[in-house]
Amino acid sequence: MRIFAKGGKRGFFTAFLVLVPLIVPAWEVPRWFIPLREAVFAQVLKADEVAPLYRQASAQARDLLSGAEKNAMLSRCEYMMGRAFQQDERRDEALSCYEKGIALAEQSIAEEPSAAAYEILAAHYGQICMLKPAPWVMSNGPKVEQYAKKASALDSRNAGSKYLLASRWAFGPGILGDPKRGISEMTKILSGGVFLQKDDYFNVYSAIGYAHLRLNQKQEALVWIKKALELYPTNKFALQMRDEAE
Numbered sequence: 001m002r003i004f005a006k007g008g009k010r011g012f013f014t015a016f017l018v019l020v021p022l023i024v025p026a027w028e029v030p031r032w033f034i035p036l037r038e039a040v041f042a043q044v045l046k047a048d049e050v051a052p053l054y055r056q057a058s059a060q061a062r063d064l065l066s067g068a069e070k071n072a073m074l075s076r077c078e079y080m081m082g083r084a085f086q087q088d089e090r091r092d093e094a095l096s097c098y099e100k101g102i103a104l105a106e107q108s109i110a111e112e113p114s115a116a117a118y119e120i121l122a123a124h125y126g127q128i129c130m131l132k133p134a135p136w137v138m139s140n141g142p143k144v145e146q147y148a149k150k151a152s153a154l155d156s157r158n159a160g161s162k163y164l165l166a167s168r169w170a171f172g173p174g175i176l177g178d179p180k181r182g183i184s185e186m187t188k189i190l191s192g193g194v195f196l197q198k199d200d201y202f203n204v205y206s207a208i209g210y211a212h213l214r215l216n217q218k219q220e221a222l223v224w225i226k227k228a229l230e231l232y233p234t235n236k237f238a239l240q241m242r243d244e245a246e
Contacts, residue, residue, distance in 0.1 A: 029197065032060040033073070040080045041199055041232045043087055050084040071108035072117040075101040079123055087236075091131055098124045115155035122147035122164050144168075159200040162189045163207070170207040179211040186211070202231045202238075209241055218245045 029037070036053040039045050054077055061073040082097030105121035108114065126144045129137045144164060151161035166189065170182030186208045189196070196204070205228040212221035222245040228238045 033057050036080050040083045042234050043236050044234050047084040047088045054081040068108040068112035071104045075104035075120045098128050115151040115158040118147045118151035119158055119160040157195045159194045159196045162194055163203050170211040179214040182211040183208055198231055202228050206238055221245045
């Protein structure tokens with residue numbers, strides 16, 4: 001299957017839960033969230049199999065966190081579950097998760113604005129843009145950049161916001177994107193000053209690979225795609241890009 005079919009829209013795992021101290025650095029995620037994240041990025045389990053990990057992570061967030069931090073993390077759980085539904089092409093269920101996630105992120109911001117809440121809010125809108133018709137995207141698409149900029153302003157180390165801001169250049173169709181600039185902006189994220197987790201590295205590596213493919217630079221693309229696959233060897237998006245590059 002060619003990854004550029006239908007305009008190139010491709011969106012972008014079971015382990016035990018471990019309790020973690022309540023106070024962690026702002027750029028880290030609690031260890032009990034990681035099984036859910038890993039499942040979504042590995043893309044081995046179906047959404048119904050991911051659901052127990054989502055429920056466990058959400059329960060941990062409610063039990064161990066409070067206030068704005070709790071709502072931001074619950075929003076992140078909804079985002080991951082939405083991605084799992086989206087991967088299974090269960091559009092309505094994915095949209096329901098993203099819409100719940102938006103409400104939770106907005107509640108978190110109302111309590112205490114944070115980079116984490118603005119970043120996940122932007123991420124929800126980004127995924128919905130892949131599922132809604134053009135008029136909705138025209139009206140709401142700019143919110144992705146708007147909220148990502150707010151996240152980055154609150155914490156310049158926030159990797160997710162940097163990635164979202166660079167994504168428009170790597171993935172944007174036609175005049176809305178610029179693969180060369182996408183490669184440059186994504187590479188800057190790797191140059192230091194940003195706190196990256198495993199999924200952040202995967203996202204950046206994949207985006208650079210994708211941008212090189214858009215430029216028909218298959219050998220350069222393959223270098224980055226292989227880096228992404230070292231992190232998540234079963235990720236379908238990365239595997240499709242590898243097939244395209246080879």
